[in-house]
Amino acid sequence: MDHSNHVRLTDAELTADILTDATIYGPDDEDIGSVSHVHGSGNTAQIVIDVGGFLGIGAKPVAVPCGQLDFMRDEDGEVHAVTTWTKDQLKAMPEHVDD
Known part of the structure; x- marks a missing residue:
């Protein structure tokens, strides 16, 4: 997917x-997860991504700083993000647990 024409x-x-x-896309436009929920708002928010699993079953939630993701809308208005992290790098992060 060419993200160059998408609106940040x-x-x-x-x-x-x-x-x-x-949807979160990693290097080479690999679908590496989706946003489960968000703590806070703006560029300082913590984004909880469900990584792995199938249809939400067996996915591991990990929290990352919003500033490490580039959120945008495609031509159809769908929101997604790109990151330099791979699925394996996200899976290696500590599991996020809500307090």
């Missing part, structure tokens, strides 16, 4: 309502 989200758009369920 503004800080004001980095909210749970907009980001939840967004």
Whole structure:
């Protein structure tokens, strides 16, 4: 997927309502997970990504800083993000547990 024509989200758009369920793409446009939920808002939010699993079953939640993801909308208005992390790198992170 060519992300060069996609519109980057503004800080004001980095909210749970907009980001939840967004697909996360890693290097080589590999689908590496999806946004489970968000703690906070804007560029300082913590994004919880479900990595691995199938249809949400067996996925491991990991938390990453929002600033490490590049959120955008495609031509159809679908929100997604790209990152330099691979699925294996995310799986190696500590599991996120909500307090």
